[in-house]
Amino acid sequence: MPSENGTIGEHVTIPQESDDRQAPPATVVIFGASGDLTRRKLIPAIESLARHNRLTERFAVVGVARTPMDDDQFIHAVLGDRGLSGMPQLAGAVRYISGGYDDPETYKRLATVLDELDHQRGTAGNRIFYLSTPAEAFPLVINGLAGAGLHQSREDSFARLVIEKPYGHNEASAKQLDATVHAAFDESQVFRIDHYLGKDTVQNVLALRFANAIFQPIWDRTWVDHVQITVAETLGVGTRGSFYEHAGAMRDIVQNHVLQVLALALMEPPASFSAEAVRNEKVKLLQAIRLPSGRAIDDIAVRGQYTRGGSRSELMAGYREEPGVDPLSRTETYAALRLDVDNWRWAGVPFYVRTGKRLPSRVTEVALQFQRPPHLPIPNRQLTELQPDALILRIQPDEGIALRFGAKVPGHSFRVRSASMDFSYDKTFREESPEAYERLLLDALIGDTTLFIRSDEVEQCWRIVDPILERWAEDTGPIPTYEAASWGPTEANRLIERSGRAWRNTVA
Ligand SMILES: NC(=O)C1=CN([C@@H]2O[C@H](COP(=O)(O)OP(=O)(O)OC[C@H]3O[C@@H](n4cnc5c(N)ncnc54)[C@H](OP(=O)(O)O)[C@@H]3O)[C@@H](O)[C@H]2O)C=CC1
Numbered sequence: 001m002p003s004e005n006g007t008i009g010e011h012v013t014i015p016q017e018s019d020d021r022q023a024p025p026a027t028v029v030i031f032g033a034s035g036d037l038t039r040r041k042l043i044p045a046i047e048s049l050a051r052h053n054r055l056t057e058r059f060a061v062v063g064v065a066r067t068p069m070d071d072d073q074f075i076h077a078v079l080g081d082r083g084l085s086g087m088p089q090l091a092g093a094v095r096y097i098s099g100g101y102d103d104p105e106t107y108k109r110l111a112t113v114l115d116e117l118d119h120q121r122g123t124a125g126n127r128i129f130y131l132s133t134p135a136e137a138f139p140l141v142i143n144g145l146a147g148a149g150l151h152q153s154r155e156d157s158f159a160r161l162v163i164e165k166p167y168g169h170n171e172a173s174a175k176q177l178d179a180t181v182h183a184a185f186d187e188s189q190v191f192r193i194d195h196y197l198g199k200d201t202v203q204n205v206l207a208l209r210f211a212n213a214i215f216q217p218i219w220d221r222t223w224v225d226h227v228q229i230t231v232a233e234t235l236g237v238g239t240r241g242s243f244y245e246h247a248g249a250m251r252d253i254v255q256n257h258v259l260q261v262l263a264l265a266l267m268e269p270p271a272s273f274s275a276e277a278v279r280n281e282k283v284k285l286l287q288a289i290r291l292p293s294g295r296a297i298d299d300i301a302v303r304g305q306y307t308r309g310g311s312r313s314e315l316m317a318g319y320r321e322e323p324g325v326d327p328l329s330r331t332e333t334y335a336a337l338r339l340d341v342d343n344w345r346w347a348g349v350p351f352y353v354r355t356g357k358r359l360p361s362r363v364t365e366v367a368l369q370f371q372r373p374p375h376l377p378i379p380n381r382q383l384t385e386l387q388p389d390a391l392i393l394r395i396q397p398d399e400g401i402a403l404r405f406g407a408k409v410p411g412h413s414f415r416v417r418s419a420s421m422d423f424s425y426d427k428t429f430r431e432e433s434p435e436a437y438e439r440l441l442l443d444a445l446i447g448d449t450t451l452f453i454r455s456d457e458v459e460q461c462w463r464i465v466d467p468i469l470e471r472w473a474e475d476t477g478p479i480p481t482y483e484a485a486s487w488g489p490t491e492a493n494r495l496i497e498r499s500g501r502a503w504r505n506t507v508a
Pocket residue numbers: 031032033034035036037038065066067101131132133134135136137164165166195240243
Protein backbone atom coordinates (compact mmCIF):
# COMPACT_ATOMS: atom_id res chain seq x y z
CA MET A 1 0.00 0.00 0.00
CA PRO A 2 1.23 3.52 -0.65
CA SER A 3 2.40 5.44 2.36
CA GLU A 4 0.95 8.87 3.12
CA ASN A 5 3.61 10.53 1.03
CA GLY A 6 2.48 8.38 -1.88
CA THR A 7 5.66 6.42 -2.46
CA ILE A 8 5.38 2.72 -2.99
CA GLY A 9 9.00 1.84 -3.49
CA GLU A 10 10.80 0.46 -6.50
CA HIS A 11 8.92 -2.76 -7.02
CA VAL A 12 5.86 -1.21 -8.58
CA THR A 13 4.22 -3.50 -11.09
CA ILE A 14 1.33 -3.06 -13.49
CA PRO A 15 -0.87 -5.75 -11.85
CA GLN A 16 -0.36 -4.08 -8.46
CA GLU A 17 -3.52 -2.15 -9.08
CA SER A 18 -6.34 -2.81 -6.73
CA ASP A 19 -9.66 -1.15 -7.24
CA ASP A 20 -9.44 0.76 -3.98
CA ARG A 21 -6.43 2.85 -4.97
CA GLN A 22 -6.74 6.30 -3.48
CA ALA A 23 -4.64 9.40 -4.00
CA PRO A 24 -2.58 10.57 -1.05
CA PRO A 25 -3.20 14.12 0.24
CA ALA A 26 -1.81 16.47 -2.44
CA THR A 27 -2.21 19.59 -4.54
CA VAL A 28 -2.11 19.30 -8.32
CA VAL A 29 -0.74 22.46 -9.93
CA ILE A 30 -1.49 22.75 -13.65
CA PHE A 31 0.58 25.16 -15.76
CA GLY A 32 -1.20 26.14 -18.98
CA ALA A 33 -4.50 25.84 -17.09
CA SER A 34 -6.36 28.09 -19.54
CA GLY A 35 -5.73 25.60 -22.35
CA ASP A 36 -7.47 22.87 -24.28
CA LEU A 37 -5.96 19.87 -22.47
CA THR A 38 -6.84 21.19 -19.01
CA ARG A 39 -10.46 21.76 -19.93
CA ARG A 40 -11.03 18.66 -22.04
CA LYS A 41 -8.95 16.07 -20.18
CA LEU A 42 -7.21 17.06 -16.94
CA ILE A 43 -10.10 18.61 -15.01
CA PRO A 44 -12.55 15.89 -16.16
CA ALA A 45 -9.97 13.31 -15.00
CA ILE A 46 -9.84 14.96 -11.55
CA GLU A 47 -13.63 15.12 -11.55
CA SER A 48 -13.87 11.42 -12.28
CA LEU A 49 -11.29 10.55 -9.60
CA ALA A 50 -13.37 12.57 -7.13
CA ARG A 51 -16.60 10.86 -8.23
CA HIS A 52 -15.01 7.45 -7.73
CA ASN A 53 -13.80 8.42 -4.24
CA ARG A 54 -10.16 8.23 -5.20
CA LEU A 55 -9.58 11.74 -3.84
CA THR A 56 -10.07 12.71 -0.25
CA GLU A 57 -10.92 16.13 1.13
CA ARG A 58 -7.18 16.60 1.61
CA PHE A 59 -6.80 17.45 -2.06
CA ALA A 60 -6.58 20.71 -4.02
CA VAL A 61 -6.09 21.99 -7.56
CA VAL A 62 -4.27 25.16 -8.61
CA GLY A 63 -4.39 26.42 -12.17
CA VAL A 64 -1.59 28.69 -13.41
CA ALA A 65 -1.59 30.58 -16.72
CA ARG A 66 -1.18 34.08 -18.12
CA THR A 67 -4.86 34.61 -18.95
CA PRO A 68 -6.37 36.89 -16.31
CA MET A 69 -9.08 35.05 -14.34
CA ASP A 70 -10.12 34.71 -10.72
CA ASP A 71 -10.86 31.39 -9.02
CA ASP A 72 -14.56 31.40 -9.98
CA GLN A 73 -13.88 32.34 -13.58
CA PHE A 74 -11.34 29.51 -13.79
CA ILE A 75 -13.83 27.03 -12.34
CA HIS A 76 -16.40 28.18 -14.88
CA ALA A 77 -13.88 28.06 -17.74
CA VAL A 78 -12.92 24.45 -17.04
CA LEU A 79 -16.14 23.03 -15.60
CA GLY A 80 -18.85 25.17 -17.19
CA ASP A 81 -22.20 25.52 -15.43
CA ARG A 82 -21.82 22.27 -13.52
CA GLY A 83 -19.06 23.93 -11.48
CA LEU A 84 -17.85 21.83 -8.56
CA SER A 85 -21.11 19.90 -8.19
CA GLY A 86 -19.38 16.68 -9.34
CA MET A 87 -16.70 17.01 -6.67
CA PRO A 88 -18.17 18.62 -3.56
CA GLN A 89 -15.11 17.53 -1.56
CA LEU A 90 -13.14 20.13 -3.54
CA ALA A 91 -15.32 23.10 -2.57
CA GLY A 92 -12.90 25.91 -1.75
CA ALA A 93 -9.99 23.83 -2.98
CA VAL A 94 -9.72 25.02 -6.59
CA ARG A 95 -7.55 28.10 -7.03
CA TYR A 96 -6.18 30.04 -9.98
CA ILE A 97 -3.04 32.14 -10.33
CA SER A 98 -2.56 34.43 -13.30
CA GLY A 99 1.03 35.23 -14.14
CA GLY A 100 3.91 34.91 -16.58
CA TYR A 101 5.78 31.60 -16.68
CA ASP A 102 9.09 33.50 -16.49
CA ASP A 103 8.00 35.86 -13.72
CA PRO A 104 9.42 34.99 -10.24
CA GLU A 105 6.36 36.71 -8.72
CA THR A 106 4.14 33.94 -10.16
CA TYR A 107 6.06 31.32 -8.20
CA LYS A 108 6.12 33.39 -5.00
CA ARG A 109 2.34 33.67 -5.16
CA LEU A 110 2.11 29.96 -5.96
CA ALA A 111 4.26 29.12 -2.91
CA THR A 112 1.94 31.20 -0.72
CA VAL A 113 -1.19 29.52 -2.10
CA LEU A 114 0.35 26.07 -1.66
CA ASP A 115 1.19 26.82 1.97
CA GLU A 116 -2.36 28.06 2.54
CA LEU A 117 -3.78 24.87 1.04
CA ASP A 118 -1.47 22.73 3.19
CA HIS A 119 -2.86 24.43 6.26
CA GLN A 120 -6.50 24.74 5.21
CA ARG A 121 -6.88 21.44 3.38
CA GLY A 122 -4.19 19.25 4.95
CA THR A 123 -2.55 18.57 1.59
CA ALA A 124 0.59 17.58 3.48
CA GLY A 125 3.11 19.48 1.36
CA ASN A 126 2.66 16.95 -1.50
CA ARG A 127 2.70 18.57 -4.93
CA ILE A 128 2.27 17.47 -8.52
CA PHE A 129 3.40 20.12 -11.00
CA TYR A 130 1.73 19.34 -14.30
CA LEU A 131 3.24 21.07 -17.34
CA SER A 132 0.40 21.46 -19.82
CA THR A 133 1.75 24.37 -21.84
CA PRO A 134 3.35 24.19 -25.27
CA ALA A 135 6.90 22.81 -24.93
CA GLU A 136 8.64 26.20 -25.22
CA ALA A 137 7.34 27.15 -21.78
CA PHE A 138 8.57 23.95 -20.03
CA PRO A 139 12.07 25.28 -19.17
CA LEU A 140 10.59 28.56 -17.90
CA VAL A 141 8.29 26.74 -15.51
CA ILE A 142 10.98 24.33 -14.32
CA ASN A 143 13.38 27.19 -13.62
CA GLY A 144 10.59 29.18 -11.95
CA LEU A 145 9.73 26.28 -9.64
CA ALA A 146 13.39 25.73 -8.77
CA GLY A 147 13.91 29.47 -8.19
CA ALA A 148 11.13 29.41 -5.59
CA GLY A 149 12.44 26.18 -4.01
CA LEU A 150 9.24 24.35 -4.95
CA HIS A 151 11.06 21.51 -6.71
CA GLN A 152 12.29 19.67 -3.64
CA SER A 153 10.80 16.45 -2.34
CA ARG A 154 11.25 16.23 1.41
CA GLU A 155 11.42 13.21 3.65
CA ASP A 156 7.75 13.51 4.51
CA SER A 157 6.35 15.03 1.33
CA PHE A 158 6.84 14.84 -2.43
CA ALA A 159 7.21 17.25 -5.34
CA ARG A 160 6.69 15.58 -8.72
CA LEU A 161 6.86 16.92 -12.24
CA VAL A 162 4.50 15.63 -14.94
CA ILE A 163 5.57 16.74 -18.41
CA GLU A 164 3.34 16.61 -21.46
CA LYS A 165 4.40 15.41 -24.85
CA PRO A 166 6.05 16.05 -27.21
CA TYR A 167 9.13 16.04 -24.99
CA GLY A 168 11.33 18.46 -26.94
CA HIS A 169 11.26 19.25 -30.64
CA ASN A 170 14.02 16.83 -31.67
CA GLU A 171 16.67 14.67 -30.00
CA ALA A 172 18.97 17.60 -29.24
CA SER A 173 16.25 19.71 -27.62
CA ALA A 174 14.94 16.68 -25.68
CA LYS A 175 18.44 16.26 -24.22
CA GLN A 176 18.55 19.95 -23.43
CA LEU A 177 15.17 19.73 -21.73
CA ASP A 178 16.43 16.75 -19.73
CA ALA A 179 19.42 18.80 -18.59
CA THR A 180 17.07 21.57 -17.43
CA VAL A 181 14.82 19.07 -15.68
CA HIS A 182 17.71 17.29 -13.97
CA ALA A 183 19.29 20.54 -12.81
CA ALA A 184 16.28 20.86 -10.50
CA PHE A 185 14.52 17.49 -10.21
CA ASP A 186 15.77 14.01 -9.53
CA GLU A 187 14.72 11.49 -12.21
CA SER A 188 12.55 9.71 -9.61
CA GLN A 189 10.41 12.89 -9.45
CA VAL A 190 9.86 13.05 -13.23
CA PHE A 191 6.79 11.63 -14.99
CA ARG A 192 6.93 12.04 -18.80
CA ILE A 193 3.39 11.42 -19.91
CA ASP A 194 2.04 9.76 -23.04
CA HIS A 195 -1.66 9.30 -22.48
CA TYR A 196 -1.82 6.31 -24.85
CA LEU A 197 -0.07 4.28 -22.14
CA GLY A 198 -3.00 5.06 -19.83
CA LYS A 199 -5.48 3.38 -22.18
CA ASP A 200 -6.62 -0.06 -21.00
CA THR A 201 -6.45 -1.38 -24.55
CA VAL A 202 -2.80 -0.34 -24.89
CA GLN A 203 -1.99 -2.07 -21.60
CA ASN A 204 -3.91 -5.05 -22.93
CA VAL A 205 -1.21 -5.50 -25.57
CA LEU A 206 0.96 -6.64 -22.65
CA ALA A 207 -1.80 -8.82 -21.21
CA LEU A 208 -2.49 -10.51 -24.54
CA ARG A 209 1.16 -11.18 -25.25
CA PHE A 210 2.46 -12.10 -21.83
CA ALA A 211 -0.47 -13.46 -19.84
CA ASN A 212 -1.23 -16.06 -22.52
CA ALA A 213 0.91 -18.86 -23.85
CA ILE A 214 -0.75 -19.32 -27.22
CA PHE A 215 0.31 -16.10 -28.93
CA GLN A 216 4.00 -16.09 -28.07
CA PRO A 217 4.99 -18.89 -30.53
CA ILE A 218 3.39 -17.12 -33.50
CA TRP A 219 4.66 -13.64 -32.57
CA ASP A 220 7.69 -13.57 -34.85
CA ARG A 221 9.07 -13.54 -38.37
CA THR A 222 8.13 -17.17 -39.02
CA TRP A 223 4.42 -16.49 -38.76
CA VAL A 224 3.93 -12.73 -39.13
CA ASP A 225 3.96 -11.38 -42.68
CA HIS A 226 3.73 -7.75 -41.69
CA VAL A 227 2.20 -5.45 -39.07
CA GLN A 228 0.14 -2.29 -39.54
CA ILE A 229 -0.35 0.30 -36.83
CA THR A 230 -2.95 2.96 -37.56
CA VAL A 231 -3.89 6.03 -35.53
CA ALA A 232 -6.58 7.64 -37.69
CA GLU A 233 -8.59 10.66 -36.61
CA THR A 234 -11.63 12.20 -38.26
CA LEU A 235 -11.03 15.52 -36.51
CA GLY A 236 -9.02 18.32 -38.05
CA VAL A 237 -6.77 20.57 -35.99
CA GLY A 238 -9.70 22.54 -34.63
CA THR A 239 -8.58 25.45 -32.47
CA ARG A 240 -5.05 24.06 -32.09
CA GLY A 241 -3.75 25.31 -35.44
CA SER A 242 -0.91 27.44 -34.09
CA PHE A 243 0.29 24.59 -31.84
CA TYR A 244 0.00 22.05 -34.65
CA GLU A 245 1.95 24.21 -37.09
CA HIS A 246 5.05 23.57 -34.92
CA ALA A 247 4.25 19.92 -34.29
CA GLY A 248 2.79 18.18 -37.34
CA ALA A 249 1.70 14.55 -37.36
CA MET A 250 5.21 13.19 -36.74
CA ARG A 251 5.84 15.11 -33.52
CA ASP A 252 2.23 15.07 -32.37
CA ILE A 253 1.51 11.36 -32.77
CA VAL A 254 4.29 9.25 -34.34
CA GLN A 255 7.17 10.24 -32.04
CA ASN A 256 5.14 9.31 -28.98
CA HIS A 257 1.85 7.39 -29.29
CA VAL A 258 2.68 5.32 -32.37
CA LEU A 259 6.19 4.36 -31.28
CA GLN A 260 5.04 3.52 -27.75
CA VAL A 261 2.34 1.20 -29.07
CA LEU A 262 4.80 -0.31 -31.54
CA ALA A 263 7.37 -0.90 -28.78
CA LEU A 264 4.82 -2.70 -26.57
CA ALA A 265 3.63 -4.81 -29.49
CA LEU A 266 7.10 -5.89 -30.64
CA MET A 267 9.36 -5.92 -27.57
CA GLU A 268 10.75 -9.08 -25.98
CA PRO A 269 8.98 -10.49 -22.91
CA PRO A 270 10.09 -8.57 -19.81
CA ALA A 271 11.20 -10.57 -16.77
CA SER A 272 8.56 -8.76 -14.72
CA PHE A 273 6.07 -5.94 -15.14
CA SER A 274 8.18 -3.63 -13.01
CA ALA A 275 8.64 -0.13 -14.41
CA GLU A 276 12.31 -0.67 -15.24
CA ALA A 277 11.90 -4.14 -16.77
CA VAL A 278 9.19 -2.94 -19.16
CA ARG A 279 11.03 0.25 -20.06
CA ASN A 280 14.28 -1.68 -20.68
CA GLU A 281 12.56 -3.93 -23.20
CA LYS A 282 10.91 -0.98 -24.95
CA VAL A 283 14.25 0.78 -25.29
CA LYS A 284 15.94 -2.35 -26.71
CA LEU A 285 13.21 -2.65 -29.31
CA LEU A 286 13.39 1.03 -30.29
CA GLN A 287 17.18 0.76 -30.56
CA ALA A 288 16.74 -2.07 -33.08
CA ILE A 289 14.72 0.04 -35.51
CA ARG A 290 16.79 0.59 -38.63
CA LEU A 291 16.41 3.61 -40.88
CA PRO A 292 17.92 4.45 -44.24
CA SER A 293 19.56 7.83 -44.70
CA GLY A 294 19.43 10.73 -47.17
CA ARG A 295 17.12 10.36 -50.17
CA ALA A 296 16.48 6.69 -49.39
CA ILE A 297 14.17 7.99 -46.67
CA ASP A 298 11.71 8.85 -49.45
CA ASP A 299 11.23 5.09 -49.93
CA ILE A 300 10.05 4.56 -46.36
CA ALA A 301 8.32 7.79 -45.36
CA VAL A 302 5.36 9.66 -46.82
CA ARG A 303 3.68 12.80 -45.55
CA GLY A 304 0.52 14.57 -46.57
CA GLN A 305 -1.65 17.57 -45.79
CA TYR A 306 -5.44 17.58 -45.95
CA THR A 307 -7.25 19.84 -48.38
CA ARG A 308 -10.89 20.84 -48.44
CA GLY A 309 -13.15 17.81 -48.78
CA GLY A 310 -15.97 15.71 -47.42
CA SER A 311 -19.52 15.46 -48.62
CA ARG A 312 -21.72 18.26 -49.93
CA SER A 313 -23.65 18.27 -46.64
CA GLU A 314 -20.42 18.36 -44.62
CA LEU A 315 -17.73 20.21 -46.50
CA MET A 316 -14.59 20.44 -44.37
CA ALA A 317 -11.96 23.16 -44.58
CA GLY A 318 -8.49 22.36 -45.82
CA TYR A 319 -5.63 22.49 -43.31
CA ARG A 320 -4.29 25.76 -44.74
CA GLU A 321 -7.70 27.35 -44.14
CA GLU A 322 -7.82 26.42 -40.45
CA PRO A 323 -7.46 29.20 -37.83
CA GLY A 324 -3.87 29.78 -36.73
CA VAL A 325 -2.43 27.98 -39.79
CA ASP A 326 -0.11 29.61 -42.33
CA PRO A 327 -1.94 29.72 -45.71
CA LEU A 328 1.31 28.38 -47.25
CA SER A 329 1.96 25.87 -44.47
CA ARG A 330 4.09 22.80 -45.22
CA THR A 331 3.18 21.07 -41.95
CA GLU A 332 2.19 17.42 -42.40
CA THR A 333 -1.20 16.32 -41.09
CA TYR A 334 -0.56 12.75 -42.25
CA ALA A 335 2.48 10.50 -42.00
CA ALA A 336 3.05 6.91 -43.07
CA LEU A 337 6.28 4.98 -42.54
CA ARG A 338 7.73 1.59 -43.21
CA LEU A 339 9.97 0.57 -40.32
CA ASP A 340 12.30 -2.43 -40.05
CA VAL A 341 13.43 -3.98 -36.81
CA ASP A 342 16.89 -5.49 -36.88
CA ASN A 343 16.64 -8.30 -34.39
CA TRP A 344 16.30 -12.07 -34.34
CA ARG A 345 12.51 -12.02 -33.87
CA TRP A 346 11.59 -9.49 -36.54
CA ALA A 347 14.29 -9.53 -39.24
CA GLY A 348 12.64 -9.17 -42.65
CA VAL A 349 9.17 -8.25 -41.35
CA PRO A 350 7.98 -4.80 -42.47
CA PHE A 351 6.08 -2.60 -40.02
CA TYR A 352 3.78 -0.06 -41.61
CA VAL A 353 2.60 2.76 -39.36
CA ARG A 354 0.43 5.75 -40.23
CA THR A 355 -1.49 8.54 -38.64
CA GLY A 356 -3.56 11.38 -39.97
CA LYS A 357 -6.12 14.02 -39.20
CA ARG A 358 -9.33 14.26 -41.24
CA LEU A 359 -9.32 10.61 -42.29
CA PRO A 360 -12.68 8.90 -42.97
CA SER A 361 -12.80 6.96 -39.71
CA ARG A 362 -11.55 7.27 -36.13
CA VAL A 363 -9.64 4.09 -35.53
CA THR A 364 -6.51 3.12 -33.63
CA GLU A 365 -5.40 -0.46 -34.13
CA VAL A 366 -2.49 -2.84 -34.34
CA ALA A 367 -3.01 -5.47 -37.04
CA LEU A 368 -0.73 -8.47 -37.39
CA GLN A 369 -1.18 -10.15 -40.75
CA PHE A 370 0.05 -13.72 -40.86
CA GLN A 371 1.74 -15.68 -43.64
CA ARG A 372 -0.37 -17.64 -46.08
CA PRO A 373 -0.21 -21.41 -45.51
CA PRO A 374 2.79 -22.87 -47.38
CA HIS A 375 0.52 -25.12 -49.43
CA LEU A 376 -3.22 -24.83 -50.01
CA PRO A 377 -4.85 -28.17 -50.88
CA ILE A 378 -7.87 -26.31 -52.29
CA PRO A 379 -8.22 -24.85 -55.82
CA ASN A 380 -7.83 -21.06 -55.95
CA ARG A 381 -11.33 -20.55 -57.35
CA GLN A 382 -12.72 -21.85 -54.04
CA LEU A 383 -10.70 -19.31 -52.08
CA THR A 384 -11.72 -16.06 -53.72
CA GLU A 385 -12.98 -14.55 -50.48
CA LEU A 386 -10.15 -15.76 -48.28
CA GLN A 387 -7.86 -13.11 -46.87
CA PRO A 388 -4.69 -13.89 -44.94
CA ASP A 389 -5.19 -14.67 -41.23
CA ALA A 390 -4.91 -11.60 -39.06
CA LEU A 391 -5.03 -10.60 -35.42
CA ILE A 392 -6.39 -7.10 -34.93
CA LEU A 393 -5.98 -5.33 -31.62
CA ARG A 394 -8.57 -2.57 -31.62
CA ILE A 395 -7.27 0.15 -29.32
CA GLN A 396 -10.21 2.49 -29.96
CA PRO A 397 -13.09 2.92 -30.52
CA ASP A 398 -15.03 -0.38 -30.33
CA GLU A 399 -12.24 -1.68 -28.10
CA GLY A 400 -11.49 -5.35 -28.54
CA ILE A 401 -9.60 -8.00 -30.48
CA ALA A 402 -10.53 -9.81 -33.67
CA LEU A 403 -8.97 -12.95 -35.10
CA ARG A 404 -9.57 -13.36 -38.81
CA PHE A 405 -9.27 -16.85 -40.25
CA GLY A 406 -10.61 -18.97 -43.10
CA ALA A 407 -13.82 -20.96 -42.54
CA LYS A 408 -15.78 -23.32 -44.73
CA VAL A 409 -18.83 -21.70 -46.26
CA PRO A 410 -21.90 -23.86 -45.47
CA GLY A 411 -23.05 -25.85 -48.49
CA HIS A 412 -22.24 -28.80 -50.74
CA SER A 413 -19.10 -27.32 -52.25
CA PHE A 414 -15.87 -26.74 -50.32
CA ARG A 415 -15.45 -22.99 -50.42
CA VAL A 416 -13.44 -21.08 -47.82
CA ARG A 417 -14.16 -17.52 -46.82
CA SER A 418 -12.69 -15.24 -44.16
CA ALA A 419 -14.53 -15.20 -40.85
CA SER A 420 -13.76 -13.54 -37.56
CA MET A 421 -13.76 -14.32 -33.85
CA ASP A 422 -14.41 -11.16 -31.98
CA PHE A 423 -13.77 -10.12 -28.41
CA SER A 424 -15.39 -6.89 -27.30
CA TYR A 425 -14.45 -5.13 -24.07
CA ASP A 426 -17.94 -3.74 -23.68
CA LYS A 427 -19.68 -7.08 -24.05
CA THR A 428 -17.21 -9.04 -21.95
CA PHE A 429 -16.51 -6.84 -18.96
CA ARG A 430 -18.87 -4.97 -16.72
CA GLU A 431 -16.03 -2.98 -15.17
CA GLU A 432 -15.68 0.64 -16.22
CA SER A 433 -12.53 1.66 -18.06
CA PRO A 434 -10.91 4.76 -16.55
CA GLU A 435 -10.09 7.52 -18.99
CA ALA A 436 -6.36 7.49 -19.77
CA TYR A 437 -5.63 10.79 -18.00
CA GLU A 438 -7.54 9.66 -14.93
CA ARG A 439 -5.45 6.51 -14.67
CA LEU A 440 -2.14 8.32 -15.23
CA LEU A 441 -2.88 11.20 -12.87
CA LEU A 442 -3.64 8.70 -10.12
CA ASP A 443 -0.42 6.80 -10.94
CA ALA A 444 1.57 10.05 -10.64
CA LEU A 445 -0.12 10.84 -7.32
CA ILE A 446 0.69 7.37 -6.04
CA GLY A 447 4.22 7.48 -7.45
CA ASP A 448 3.97 4.66 -9.99
CA THR A 449 6.22 5.38 -12.99
CA THR A 450 5.46 2.20 -14.96
CA LEU A 451 3.22 3.89 -17.52
CA PHE A 452 5.45 6.94 -17.93
CA ILE A 453 8.38 7.32 -20.27
CA ARG A 454 12.05 7.20 -19.44
CA SER A 455 14.39 9.71 -21.06
CA ASP A 456 16.26 7.07 -23.09
CA GLU A 457 12.94 6.02 -24.65
CA VAL A 458 12.25 9.62 -25.62
CA GLU A 459 15.70 9.91 -27.20
CA GLN A 460 15.28 6.68 -29.17
CA CYS A 461 11.94 7.91 -30.51
CA TRP A 462 13.54 11.16 -31.66
CA ARG A 463 16.42 9.16 -33.22
CA ILE A 464 13.80 7.48 -35.39
CA VAL A 465 11.75 10.53 -36.43
CA ASP A 466 14.51 13.18 -36.66
CA PRO A 467 16.12 12.01 -39.93
CA ILE A 468 12.70 11.83 -41.58
CA LEU A 469 11.77 15.33 -40.44
CA GLU A 470 15.16 16.61 -41.61
CA ARG A 471 14.67 15.03 -45.02
CA TRP A 472 11.21 16.60 -45.33
CA ALA A 473 12.58 19.98 -44.26
CA GLU A 474 15.15 19.96 -47.08
CA ASP A 475 12.63 18.80 -49.69
CA THR A 476 11.29 21.95 -51.38
CA GLY A 477 8.87 20.16 -53.71
CA PRO A 478 5.12 20.40 -53.18
CA ILE A 479 3.84 18.57 -50.11
CA PRO A 480 1.54 15.67 -51.08
CA THR A 481 -2.11 16.36 -50.29
CA TYR A 482 -5.26 14.35 -49.60
CA GLU A 483 -8.87 15.42 -49.49
CA ALA A 484 -10.43 15.67 -46.04
CA ALA A 485 -12.30 12.42 -45.32
CA SER A 486 -10.08 10.35 -47.60
CA TRP A 487 -7.46 7.77 -46.53
CA GLY A 488 -4.39 9.93 -47.12
CA PRO A 489 -2.22 10.78 -50.13
CA THR A 490 -1.85 8.28 -52.98
CA GLU A 491 1.89 8.22 -52.19
CA ALA A 492 1.01 6.31 -49.01
CA ASN A 493 -0.63 3.56 -51.06
CA ARG A 494 2.50 3.29 -53.19
CA LEU A 495 4.60 3.00 -50.01
CA ILE A 496 2.88 -0.21 -48.95
CA GLU A 497 2.06 -1.54 -52.42
CA ARG A 498 5.78 -1.56 -53.23
CA SER A 499 6.03 -4.74 -51.17
CA GLY A 500 2.80 -6.19 -52.56
CA ARG A 501 0.70 -5.32 -49.51
CA ALA A 502 -2.23 -2.95 -48.92
CA TRP A 503 -3.52 -0.78 -46.08
CA ARG A 504 -6.45 -2.04 -44.06
CA ASN A 505 -8.90 0.83 -44.42
CA THR A 506 -11.47 0.16 -41.74
CA VAL A 507 -14.53 2.35 -41.74
CA ALA A 508 -16.52 2.21 -38.49
N1 LIG B 1 -4.95 19.25 -26.33
C1 LIG B 1 -4.75 17.94 -26.47
O1 LIG B 1 -5.62 17.18 -26.94
C2 LIG B 1 -3.45 17.33 -26.08
C3 LIG B 1 -2.40 18.13 -25.67
N2 LIG B 1 -1.23 17.54 -25.28
C4 LIG B 1 -0.11 18.36 -24.84
O2 LIG B 1 -0.52 19.11 -23.70
C5 LIG B 1 0.09 20.39 -23.69
C6 LIG B 1 -1.00 21.43 -23.63
O3 LIG B 1 -1.83 21.27 -24.74
P1 LIG B 1 -3.03 22.29 -25.02
O4 LIG B 1 -3.78 22.54 -23.78
O5 LIG B 1 -3.71 21.75 -26.22
O6 LIG B 1 -2.23 23.57 -25.41
P2 LIG B 1 -2.74 25.06 -25.60
O7 LIG B 1 -2.20 25.54 -26.89
O8 LIG B 1 -4.20 25.16 -25.35
O9 LIG B 1 -1.89 25.79 -24.46
C7 LIG B 1 -2.17 25.68 -23.08
C8 LIG B 1 -1.96 27.02 -22.47
O10 LIG B 1 -0.58 27.36 -22.51
C9 LIG B 1 -0.44 28.77 -22.69
N3 LIG B 1 0.37 29.01 -23.89
C10 LIG B 1 0.02 28.91 -25.18
N4 LIG B 1 1.04 29.18 -25.99
C11 LIG B 1 2.07 29.46 -25.19
C12 LIG B 1 3.41 29.81 -25.41
N5 LIG B 1 3.89 29.93 -26.64
N6 LIG B 1 4.21 30.03 -24.35
C13 LIG B 1 3.73 29.91 -23.11
N7 LIG B 1 2.45 29.58 -22.84
C14 LIG B 1 1.65 29.35 -23.86
C15 LIG B 1 -1.82 29.34 -22.87
O11 LIG B 1 -2.20 29.87 -21.63
P3 LIG B 1 -1.97 31.39 -21.25
O12 LIG B 1 -1.85 32.19 -22.49
O13 LIG B 1 -3.19 31.71 -20.45
O14 LIG B 1 -0.72 31.35 -20.44
C16 LIG B 1 -2.67 28.14 -23.19
O15 LIG B 1 -3.98 28.29 -22.75
C17 LIG B 1 0.95 20.47 -24.95
O16 LIG B 1 2.27 20.13 -24.61
C18 LIG B 1 0.36 19.39 -25.85
O17 LIG B 1 1.31 18.84 -26.71
C19 LIG B 1 -1.09 16.18 -25.24
C20 LIG B 1 -2.11 15.36 -25.60
C21 LIG B 1 -3.36 15.86 -26.10
